[in-house]
Amino acid sequence: MDKLVIEGGIPLQGEITISGAKNAALPILCAALLAETPLKLSAVAKLKDVGTTITLLEHMGVQASRSEDRVVLDASHIHTQEAPYEMVKTMRASILVLGPLLARFGHARVSLPGGCAIGSRPVDLHIKGLQAMGAEIHIEHGYIEARASKLKGARYFMDMVTVTGTENLMMAACLAEGTTVLENAAKEPEVVDLADCLIKMGARIEGAGTDIITIHGVERLHGCDHQVVCDRIEAGTYMVAAAMTGGCVKLNNARADLLDAVIEKLRDAGVTVESDATSITVKSNGKLKAVNIRTAPHPAFPTDMQAQMMALNTIADGVAKVTETIFENRFMHVQEMQRLGAQIEVEGNTAIVRGVPKLEGATVMATDLRASASLVLAALVASGETIIERIYHLDRGYENLEEKLTALGAKVKRTS
Ligand SMILES: CC(=O)N[C@H]1[C@@H](OP(=O)(O)OP(=O)(O)OC[C@H]2O[C@@H](n3ccc(=O)[nH]c3=O)[C@H](O)[C@@H]2O)O[C@H](CO)[C@@H](O)[C@@H]1O
Ligand SMILES: C=C(OP(=O)(O)O)C(=O)O
Secondary structure, three states, X not given: OOEEEEEOOOXXXXXXXXXXXXXXXXXXXXXHHHEOOOEEEEOOOOOHHHHHHHHHHHHHOOEEEEEXXXXXXXXXXXXXXXXXXXXXXXXXXXXXXXXXXXXXXOEEEEEOOOOOOOOOOOOHHHHHHHHHOOOEEEEEOOEEEEEOOOOEOXXXXXXXXXXXXXXXXXXXXXXXXXXXXXXXXXXXXXXXXXXXXXXXXXXXXXXXXXOEEEEEOOOOEOOOEEEOOEOHHHHHHHHHHHHHHOOEEEEEOOOHHHOHHHHHHHHHOOOEEEEOOOEEEEEOOOOOEOOOEEEOOOOOEOHHHHHHHHHHHXXXXXXXXXXXXXXXXXXXXXXXXXXXXXXXXXXXXXXXXEOOOOOEOOEEEOOOHHHHHHHHHHHHHOEOEEEEEOXXXXXXXXXXXXXXXXXXXXXXXXXX
């Protein structure tokens, strides 16, 4: 199993380019199932989850071709509407084939998904929303079996804000008969990017990016050209890396307007953040102040940046409260950070982080995607060598991580 070996203590300097967002690419790849002609995508990052999704689509009969960051998907000949357990167990986002398959073919059989071990992660709201649109759904032997000769537009209030739930229902509603109104919808930029792509495919969607999305169903959708939005979480992770190491880093293909809550917290910590329409520059003298964090749906502080910001707090001056309100088990990094000398106590869904003057290198284990990223950040400032085991999680979400960090001057190598 691959490991990362990181020699800490080097301020990061230079510039890198941020990749297309994993969490936008995955629903957009699944949206290809709705189209009768090829969907042509660019800025699709080379990530494990992207590969898994394409393999899943190919299993259903989608013709896929991939070169560099471009992917072309032709779903004109689908021969099965089944997503088997073996193909979805590693990836939560595989649930996103459910809405498109049901809407276009009237049937879907999708295994209950896997994904990061950060909580129980039910899909009840996806199912209830499709039932509100007239689908008959049963769960049998770990599979969601859904049928509807034609989905019908409906008004559906989501009890909790769910990102993939909103995406699944928005995709399904595109081919439903009549108008669907999704209330308490997720406002994440990846939902907006999916809606932008669907609109180019011929969908009639209003309100994406607000908490009420209205979708007027159409008869059919076609392919289009679409560039996936930049990855705000990847960008945020490198911003924290620059801040913690006391460096100066320019991120190209990064949008500050998608990162307001993170930028606000970095500024509170004493970091300089400048931006233009397509880049963000972060400068830090390495002297950081502790900042309290409370995760919540967009535009509040993203749960996918909680672990990274906790890493920053481990070496900041003062005491920070980090509260996780989205997932019940998203503090898996705490124990590993403690191995590096961090002082953290967990009380329910809040971690109290007391900054220490320095962390010390040790062997740690990555447990989920962003926990892994936070350990990389801690390792970049720890004295001596840190070995991070089980880094396959990182390959789900960070394209060319070692190359990008090396380009910024970090000493990072992958060994087996
Ligand atoms: C592929 C993708 O885009 N993943 C992101 C997506 O995950 P994902 O879409 O799975 O997360 P959700 O927004 O659905 O989850 C939010 C909360 O709602 C709960 N819930 C969700 C659906 C449901 O049917 N029932 C229910 O109770 C979840 O357990 C969680 O407590 O949004 C999360 C929250 O921003 C991010 O951390 C993930 O990176
Ligand atoms: C939790 C994440 O991913 P997923 O929803 O795909 O498990 C993430 O991107 O941080």
